[in-house]
Structures are given as C-alpha cells and as structure tokens.
Amino acid sequence: MRDLIVTQNITVDGVIEAGDWFGPADGGPEVLEALREQMAxxxxxxTGRVTFEQMRGFWPAQTDDPTGVSAYLNQVQKYVVSSTLQEPGWKPTTILRNLDEVRRLKENPGRDIVCTGSIDLTHQLIAANLVDEYRLFIYPTVVATGQRLFPDGSPQTLTLTSSTTFPSGVVLLTYRP
Structure with missing residues (x-):
C-alpha cells in the first residue's frame, strides 16, 4: 500500500493559505534540495480542482524554472479529486470523483502520493484518515490570518519522525499519525 503524504508550506502560526510569505525558492537552496528529494x-x-486549475495555468508555461518544480509537475501522474472537472487539459492527469477512488489509488502499487496545497481536499483527507504522513515546511513567519492545516474540531496525535533546520530558518518537520 502506498503512502499518502501531505506536504505543506506553513507559517509558524499554522496557516497554509498561500500569500506573499511564500515562494518556491524562498527557503533557499537547501529547501529546494529537500523538495527535489521528495519529488524523487x-x-x-x-490535488483538488481549484489548486489543479491554478497550477495548470502557471507551471506548464515556466520554461526556465530553476527549481525543477515545473519539469516534475509536467511529467508526474497527476490525480485531481473533482466532481465537476471534465477535461483536465494537462497530461498526464486522471480525475478521481471521490475519496473512495483516492483510497483505491493508495492500494495500487507505486511510490508516494503527494498532496500539496488543496486546502479543502487536505481537510477531507484528514477527516477520512487517509493521510499517512505530514511533511511540513515551517516558514519563520506569522500572518495571523488564513486557513490552517488542521481545521477546528480535528484533533490529531502525531509522532515526529524527523526534523531538519535549514539556514534560511525554515524547518522541515515530518510526522506520522
């Protein structure tokens, strides 16, 4: 069975909603290297539909992307959980209609399944107990407003499996439920 990994860029106060506090290269070259290791x-x-559509409108056009994110996203098998999306328009992409299909995907052979961004989908995955690991890139920023990784009423007991501190002040914490 494959692991479903939630990887989020998060502020010290727990906000995962993207803002001007985050950019893919903001954590420095060491954070980028950690991202590349995870992609491998x-x-x-x-992803959920909204995040997918935002990414589809941005990443394929990034021809001089030094981070490697564009190349990865253009070749990796993408899965979009959506009840409304008809034609993904970004290959290779498969549309999953519900969390039962995510559960079946986890049962197939393969490597990690990574979910990044997609706040609503992430909350659904947490509520359905489908998350096997959390990889949190914690940025030394407090924004004091925005959506959080764990919504109210979703208590979790997590076990820290690793931590890495980067020169930029970003910390990568890895937890398993």
Missing part, C-alpha cells in the same frame, strides 16, 4: 520519492501528485 513520489510518482503521483494529488
């Missing part, structure tokens, strides 16, 4: 361990990228 995953062969599936899971």
């Amino acid at each position: 361990r995953a062969d599936a990228f899971l």
